[in-house]
Amino acid sequence: MDENIVNMLKHIGRVCRPLLAIALALILALAPLGAVWARSGGRIGGGSFRSPTFSAPRSIGPHYSAPVYPSYGGGFGFPLLVPFFWGGGGGLLTLLLLIGAGSFLVQTLRSAASSEEGDDSIGVRDPQVTVAQVKVGLLASARQLQKDMNALALEADTQSPEGLSQLLQEVTLGLMRYSDYWAYGHAQADRLPLSRAESLFYQASLQERSKFSIESLSNRNNQIQQVSQAALQRSAAGIPDIGEYLVVTLLVAYRGNLGTLPVVNSMADLRQCLLQLASIPADRIVAIEVLWTPQLEGDTLSAEALLTEYPEMRLL
Missing domain, CATH: 3.30.160 (Double Stranded RNA Binding Domain)
Known part of the structure; x- marks a missing residue:
C-alpha cells in the first residue's frame, strides 16, 4: 500500500513539473521590470595606468677631457x-x-x-597617485539626472585626457545641480604608489559593478556597449515607478595630491568633495570611472538595497 502511494506521488510530480516550469516562465514574463532587472547599472570610464606620462628624460652630462698642448x-x-x-x-x-x-x-x-x-x-618608476572615491545617493525624483547620465555615456570622449576632464566636470556639475535631491554621501582618498593605486582603482570599480544585476550601458575608452532597452521599456509601460533612490559613484585616479577630501557629514562636505574633483587638471588625470544605478528608466533601487549595498554612505 505504501509503495503504491509513493509511485502515485512520483507520477504526479512528473506530470506537474512541466506545468511548474511554464508557470515560472509566465511569472518572469509578467513581472514588473524592477523585479526582473533590479539594479541595472551604467558605466563611463577611460584612462590607463600604463600611459607614458610618468617618464622623464634623463640628462647625460658632457664628457670633459683635459686639453694637451705642445x-x-x-x-x-x-x-x-x-x-x-x-x-x-x-x-x-x-x-x-x-x-x-x-x-x-x-x-x-x-x-x-x-x-x-x-x-x-x-x-x-613608481610615482605617487591618489585614488578618490565619491558616492552620492539621490532621491528617485532626480530622474532627469539619470537621463543626463545616459546621454553622456553615449557622447563622452573617454580616450583623451581632455575628454576625461570634461566628463569629470559634466558629472560633478550635474550632481551639484541636483543637490536638492541629495540624501546620502561618502568620500575617501588614498595616496599610493602607482602599482598599488592601480590595484585599488580596479578593485573599487569591480566592487561597484558587482552590485549591478546587469550592466545595461557602458562606454569604456570610447567602446560603447548597450543592452536593447526598447523591449524592456515596452514591458515597463504602465508600471508605476516604485524606485526610491539613485546612486552615482565617481572613481578618479590622478597624479599628486590636491588636498584631503573632507569626511562627508553634510551637504556642504559633499559639495566640497565634488568641487575638489572638478578642479583636477586634465594633465594629472590617470583614469576615471563613473558608475550609476539604476540605469534603465523604470528600474528600482529600494532603501533597503541602498543601505545593504552601500553601508559606507551617511545620511545627509
Missing part, C-alpha cells in the same frame, strides 16, 4: 696660459695643480648629476 722651450704652450712661460718648472707645478683641481670639480659635478638622476628614476 711645449715650447722651458714652458708650456701659449694656448694654455701666458704665465706658464715664466718660471720654467714653476709653470709645470702650477699646471699640475690646476689640472688636479679641474678633475676634482668635474668628478663632483658628475656625482651630483648621477645622484639627481637616481632620485628622479625612483620617482619615475
Whole structure:
C-alpha cells in the first residue's frame, strides 16, 4: 500500500513539473521590470595606468677631457696660459695643480648629476597617485539626472585626457545641480604608489559593478556597449515607478595630491568633495570611472538595497 502511494506521488510530480516550469516562465514574463532587472547599472570610464606620462628624460652630462698642448722651450704652450712661460718648472707645478683641481670639480659635478638622476628614476618608476572615491545617493525624483547620465555615456570622449576632464566636470556639475535631491554621501582618498593605486582603482570599480544585476550601458575608452532597452521599456509601460533612490559613484585616479577630501557629514562636505574633483587638471588625470544605478528608466533601487549595498554612505 505504501509503495503504491509513493509511485502515485512520483507520477504526479512528473506530470506537474512541466506545468511548474511554464508557470515560472509566465511569472518572469509578467513581472514588473524592477523585479526582473533590479539594479541595472551604467558605466563611463577611460584612462590607463600604463600611459607614458610618468617618464622623464634623463640628462647625460658632457664628457670633459683635459686639453694637451705642445711645449715650447722651458714652458708650456701659449694656448694654455701666458704665465706658464715664466718660471720654467714653476709653470709645470702650477699646471699640475690646476689640472688636479679641474678633475676634482668635474668628478663632483658628475656625482651630483648621477645622484639627481637616481632620485628622479625612483620617482619615475613608481610615482605617487591618489585614488578618490565619491558616492552620492539621490532621491528617485532626480530622474532627469539619470537621463543626463545616459546621454553622456553615449557622447563622452573617454580616450583623451581632455575628454576625461570634461566628463569629470559634466558629472560633478550635474550632481551639484541636483543637490536638492541629495540624501546620502561618502568620500575617501588614498595616496599610493602607482602599482598599488592601480590595484585599488580596479578593485573599487569591480566592487561597484558587482552590485549591478546587469550592466545595461557602458562606454569604456570610447567602446560603447548597450543592452536593447526598447523591449524592456515596452514591458515597463504602465508600471508605476516604485524606485526610491539613485546612486552615482565617481572613481578618479590622478597624479599628486590636491588636498584631503573632507569626511562627508553634510551637504556642504559633499559639495566640497565634488568641487575638489572638478578642479583636477586634465594633465594629472590617470583614469576615471563613473558608475550609476539604476540605469534603465523604470528600474528600482529600494532603501533597503541602498543601505545593504552601500553601508559606507551617511545620511545627509
